[in-house]
Amino acid sequence: MARQDRRVREFERRETEILDAALALCATPDFASVTMGQIAERAEVGKGTLYMHFASKDELLFRLMLRFYRGLLAELRTPQAAGSPLARLRAVIAQALHYHEVHREYRYVVQYCDRIEFRERADPAWRADFQSLDRAFGDWGAPLIEAAMAAGVIPCRPVAEVMLGLHACFQGAVMMIWAGADWSPLESAPQAVRAAAIRFMIAGLVGDPDA
Amino acid sequence: MARQDRRVREFERRETEILDAALALCATPDFASVTMGQIAERAEVGKGTLYMHFASKDELLFRLMLRFYRGLLAELRTPQAAGSPLARLRAVIAQALHYHEVHREYRYVVQYCDRIEFRERADPAWRADFQSLDRAFGDWGAPLIEAAMAAGVIPCRPVAEVMLGLHACFQGAVMMIWAGADWSPLESAPQAVRAAAIRFMIAGLVGDPDA
DNA sequence: TCACATTATGACCGCCGGTCACGTCGATTC
DNA sequence: GAATCGACGTGACCGGCGGTCATAATGTGA
Numbered sequence A, B: 001m002a003r004q005d006r007r008v009r010e011f012e013r014r015e016t017e018i019l020d021a022a023l024a025l026c027a028t029p030d031f032a033s034v035t036m037g038q039i040a041e042r043a044e045v046g047k048g049t050l051y052m053h054f055a056s057k058d059e060l061l062f063r064l065m066l067r068f069y070r071g072l073l074a075e076l077r078t079p080q081a082a083g084s085p086l087a088r089l090r091a092v093i094a095q096a097l098h099y100h101e102v103h104r105e106y107r108y109v110v111q112y113c114d115r116i117e118f119r120e121r122a123d124p125a126w127r128a129d130f131q132s133l134d135r136a137f138g139d140w141g142a143p144l145i146e147a148a149m150a151a152g153v154i155p156c157r158p159v160a161e162v163m164l165g166l167h168a169c170f171q172g173a174v175m176m177i178w179a180g181a182d183w184s185p186l187e188s189a190p191q192a193v194r195a196a197a198i199r200f201m202i203a204g205l206v207g208d209p210d211a
Numbered sequence C: 001t002c003a004c005a006t007t008a009t010g011a012c013c014g015c016c017g018g019t020c021a022c023g024t025c026g027a028t029t030c
Numbered sequence D: 001g002a003a004t005c006g007a008c009g010t011g012a013c014c015g016g017c018g019g020t021c022a023t024a025a026t027g028t029g030a
Helices: A002-026 A036-042 A047-053 A057-077 A085-102 A104-113 A116-121 A124-150 A159-179 A190-206 B002-026 B036-043 B047-053 B057-077 B085-102 B104-113 B116-121 B124-150 B159-179 B190-206
Strands: none
Touching (some): A002 A047, A002 A057, A002 A104, A057 A085, A057 A104, A057 A124, A085 A104, A085 A124, A085 A159, A104 A159, A104 B116, A116 B159, A124 A159, A159 A190, B002 B047, B002 B057, B002 B104, B036 B047, B057 B104, B057 B124, B085 B159, B085 B190, B104 B159, B124 B159, B159 B190
């Protein structure tokens, strides 16, 4: 039924509107004090309606986080210009960091959902989402590392070990970029942080871990 | 007055008891649902008493975080066995990561207080505390890097850049260690994560960032 | 036109962080 | 040692939050 489809579409469109409203509100520093009532008001729906779409406030925020990471994954998966393995790695890291800079409005929400305790008390379905996301990033990045190793540009060692180091460094860099210059250990613009982080990651790739 | 001093000491002792009680409660996964009432009950004081010592729940948690980082700083400042600059760096990094493993019970609180938004809405006095802490770590770590550079073990570049990379990598590694094996991208024990992170950081130090 | 199913709604509930008027008790003063 | 004082301890209380549910509204199929 076309009529039925329209209802479904409208339902989904409303969901997007709710997410957009929530994101807009959660982009401010007093993110912690954003209430479901405010989100409902901004999305121009009743508060109860929120709970038709999301079982809880946490689920709403979780969905926002998913939207962010899926967007990143989609962007990373668009075909890249070929080049040397190292150049490709550098480009990819830069692109991913840039994505975080551009979509800065997600920072509070994403950091909120990345908290250990959030993951630990998340229900099984979400944890599966988390894991499949992690896996997707892993499956996508590992070949790049392997290619660089095969080409002899970086020393041979377990890929998992390299990925872990890169991942840690990346996460830390994102925290700094999002934190803003006002408290960061170095008072640096995001671009400077990005550049330094990339250089450190490249060094970490090509350097000798047994030095 | 000795009598006066005793009152002061008892007041401080009570404060420690409150912090201990809060830490014990906040070490569980449902950290988010720990209430001031529960903390008061566990510390065997009235709820109002908490507010004699701490202006808000956030301040209480903030003080816990300070206790954690001051402990780390104190441990790092104890004299180290001398050695090659690189060996010293490696030892120091290992020690700091180890501290995070050992004091795992602080993980929820520390991560909570390290959130961007927490810092942004923190009152000026706390921000000063944050910054002096950052500065202390910086002032303490920079000479180690400079020594390694002077010795020619690692390529010359701005110290700030190296510190930033190390810091990012360190933060990320801590997140992984604290997150536990159940969701971590690699299902690794903390020791494995620590080892991999250290190797990556050493590689990042000695590697050529312009490769 | 009418029964029915689905979605939308906001008054309402339990609970939490934070407040405040009051009680307690040791110190100080004479 | 009685009176006074003031700093500290306390828990009943408040406003506001996340979440629920009985009811209204809306569109669907016969």
